[in-house]
């Protein structure tokens with residue numbers, strides 16, 4: 647069994663993809679399956695942490711029902727749909743957490759208005775324009791308000807042609823978000839979202855790579871938690 651090196655710690659993990667409603671039957675979403683976030687929650691629980699999982703939409707084959715997740719983790723599961731709901735839940739849960747991980751894929755924009763009735767197509771053949779507005783940056787908010795000692799971890803989903811470009815994009819994102827650790831993953835049509843494997847470079851606040859994993863999402867999860875513990879140890 648795994649070492650209990652997170653015993654006594656409260657870990658909050660977000661997973662899955664947000665859905666931003668357009669009308670009662672449509673939404674703007676993304677291809678996050680929830681696998682990476684769940685792998686982190688599972689790994690933290692196996693290492694002795696008390697885990698709260700905050701999930702946006704998960705693929706059906708990843709998590710059939712909230713009840714099953716709760717049984718599996720023996721911990722708290724909070725279901726949300728939109729970026730706004732995720733922000734509210736994360737803010738509340740992060741207040742008492744030792745470690746916060748934002749693995750959820752969060753919409754950066756949402757429809758500025760949500761139609762009460764189903765949006766009709768008009769027969770003129772004209773294009774339909776939607777006005778989108780920004781959603782709150784949850785990770786940046788959590789990092790700015792983190793209690794003393796808390797470690798805040800984010801992901802950066804990038805479409806980068808090579809390692810150097812990925813690091814450059816990651817450092818720019820780190821500067822904007824202010825997390826303690828950022829796991830950079832290349833996402834594209836075939837990798838990252840939905841896949842069983844992931845390849846990440848974890849950077850610290852200074853933009854220095856502290857871990858690099860190319861393997862299963864479980865392996866990525868454990869490496870990320872190792873990096874959290876190393877960071878905590880270096881602070882003491």
Ligand code: PMT
Pocket residue numbers: 662677678679680681682683729748749750751752753754781782783784785786799800801802803804823831833838839840841844863
């Ligand atoms: O779910 P899977 O299918 O397993 O796929 C895993 C994954 C590719 C979705 C995951 O590894 C990942 O990269 N998650 C973050 C996706 C994302 O939203 O990346 P981003 O680069 O747009 O955002 C950077 C960070 O800010 C992320 O930690 C994100 O959670 C956070 N964010 C983004 C927008 C926003 N409005 N608020 C946020 O907090």
